Amino acid sequence: MKKYTRVFAEIDLDAICFNMESMKRNLPQKTEMIGVVKADGYGHGSVPIAGAISPYVKGYAVATAQEALLLRRHGIEKPVLILGPVHESYYEELILHRIRPCVFTMKQAEALSRKAVSLGQTADFHLVVDTGMSRIGMEADEAGADLAVRICSLPGIRAEGLFTHFARADETDKIYAERQLGRYLYFVKLLGERGIEIPIRHCANSAGIIDLIGTGLDWVRAGISIYGLYPSDQVNKSRAELRPAMALKSFVTYVKDIEPGRQVSYGGTFEAKAPMRIATIPVGYGDGYPRNLSGRGFVLIQGQRVPILGRVCMDQMMVDVTGMGQVDTDTPVTLIGRDGAERIRVEDLAEWSGGFHYEIICDVGKRVPRVYLRAGQVVGTKDYFDDEYPKMR
């Protein structure tokens, strides 16, 4: 296995399984989990994550047709649901791979129906109802229910599921999420009155799973919590213990002493007031490391928290190692994760940079290989640099 010497993201598959177990304990026996692996598994790698969580999930959810097809290409056979609108030009491929698109307009439904009929197949899809997010979905009212009736009467397609999405389930005050759940159940009732029973009903995201909103339906959709992060600081963390799965690690590439008055990095935003020893680290915003951590973030070296000096560059940054013992080329650096008693959480980076924890993990770049661990052993790697273009030379 290749040894990565610049930067890599370590993904602890045992933590992923621990998180699935933790969530499962919150759910009624009959409620199935769906693993949300959109955005390349929130930056963790959708295919290996889908494999790792397979024993715990009924199926997977992604955001785009390409993401769904990628899972199929890698031999993942459980149901895959696409949570966002998909262009009609993908419908044939989706039908052939038994990937469920979401549907909420007559135009989408008719296109899917036409394609299914022409292929001589039945296409399963999930209806989306808008209960307060105002993003996608039919209205949760009589007109919406009438639209659902017309959609469900089309040939060649079958509404396998009905879902909505909570906008504020991660807040202390659950009144908004409860109101959305109420609207969802009202819509289910309206459909029932029109003779439509949709087999699979699902509302809950990670916040719902942790704080028990919408978990009594058929499925729940676990996203951020798979990866060991809480959706927010306001959920009841004691209800589901989670372990962050991703660590971001690098190595010092250069160490030098500088005199007072020396400026560090672009714009000279840091100037040494005294003699200092600084280390260069080969990670920057080109790796998805937030530039907003310039002069604000920290990394761990030899179990110590050391500050970033001046601006984070595209590919490198400098940190203060003054007064530390033996820091040299190849000394390990932890940007996310533990080193000794110290720890930097994804949430810390979000706070220091004024960013959002979901975004930090999604943004870990293609230049950063992912290394998968089980019981501390490397069991696989995902390297984004193995493309081949033999016909383009």
Ligand SMILES: *Cc1c(COP(=O)(O)O)cnc(C)c1O
């Ligand atoms: C992303 C997404 C989820 C997962 O949300 P988390 O907060 O990560 O659990 C669930 N449902 C829908 C529709 C989504 O878009």
